[in-house]
Amino acid sequence: MPAAHRFEQLGAQAARLAEVDLKSMLQADPARAGDFAVRAGPLYASFARQGYDRAALDILFDQLAAVDGPGRLRALFAGETVNPTEARPALHTALRGDLTHETVARDAHAQAQATRSRMRGLIAALAASDVTDIVSVGIGGSDLGPRLAVDALSAPTPDRFRVHFLSNVDGAAAQRTLAGLDPARTAVLLISKSFGTQETLLNGAILRQWLGDDERLYAITANAERAASTFAIAPDRILPMWDWVGGRYSLWSAVGLPIALAIGADRFDELLAGAAEMDAHVLDAAPRDNLAAWHALTAIWNTNARGLATQAVMPYDERLKLLPNYLQQLVMESLGKSVKLDGSPVGVQTVPVWWGGVGTDSQHSFFQALHQGTQIVPVDFIGVARGDDPYRENHAALLSNLLGQAEALANGQASADPHRAYPGNRPSTMILLDSLTPRSLGALLALYEHSVYLQALVWGINPFDQFGVELGKQVANRLLPAVHGEAVADDVVTRALLAELVKLKPAK
């Protein structure tokens, strides 16, 4: 059946269910609570509060079968060219496990292992030195994953190194990062797959000058030549990346060095093991028992059957507050496409806008709109069963808020006063972690990676390129002389704005 018909079938299911709310679906079929849930390693996820029923789910799972989900997952792990627009495999799974006997994947895994042993040597050398602080310079995929994992997994007081991150090209970011740091006790990691990223090159130059000593400057890159030529970094201080790892899938590689420095190499290995455990689950579990399949098909349901334009993610754990930022890149850079692999239009909506914030803070900012606004926003709630802080009553309150918000959004509450009525019927997925450990975080992030891949399969798009970010960079580069006042911009609006910037700039 052509893809367009499959999406029409989904639309018909949504139309059939339009007048049925979650509360009555659960009343009619209470077994949903147990049946619409999947456990995988340290994670448990409930989809019982999504607006599909069993018949609609059948159609959704047919979608995955029609694009050979299981077969295409095997192709991903085996190192087939799943990124055809750049003629590459995407072997992030080989960075953390050895799940295929195919030569390409095995070679990739061996290279990753060799690099991990170099990382261990480097960490040991830094631990034996006077270095107390690490500044990790990188942006996008060379920043968001390490930043999230360091924030999520670091002890309340640093074990050995204080790890800082610098990404924005705004000089204020460099100024703030460096304030209070001692160059003699700081090591700098320049992380850039391409070593051609403006932000990282400019900030790298600032850091190199500030350090005043090349001995504590390291690079993680797939372009060792450029690192050596622009920053004179010696080969023993350059760790490799490879073109078969996408930037936003790279925290498992040497890009994760800030993580290993912050939490130790053993715990970094546990993060990889947690991801590998999820990989094995996703590869082996039948579609109906497969967490990534459920998650991906839920996204397809909300986007294509229900036409919902945004998706929120709400971690109820302070340590996961950077998860929404990380997922914005993973999901939106991967799935923000409008053409299929053959260049033809997708013809249906692809990625919604991903956004979110930490619970309970977000309840006091935008939850009003989730409960009573006109836009329906599906939510991924993320909770952690065991808290690790000593404040037990706070953790109980946190969990009751997590459960309470999801229940209130789903069930609503009638009132004679329309201002005080809660419509309910607002969908959410609940993802629970046993505790926040390297293992569970690894599993959670790998789950999202695989969900993204499966969504891409259903839409027929390439989740591994990101040409959309290039044009803005090119225009910005062209405009640099005009910002310096050395050229005139071609575009009439940009020209007017540049003139205003000159007028607005206060004289010193």
Ligand SMILES: O=P(O)(O)OC[C@H]1O[C@](O)(CO)[C@@H](O)[C@@H]1O
């Ligand atoms: O690691 P690099 O090459 O500096 O690139 C940084 C980021 O820039 C992008 O290419 C575009 O934002 C991302 O995909 C990538 O993670």
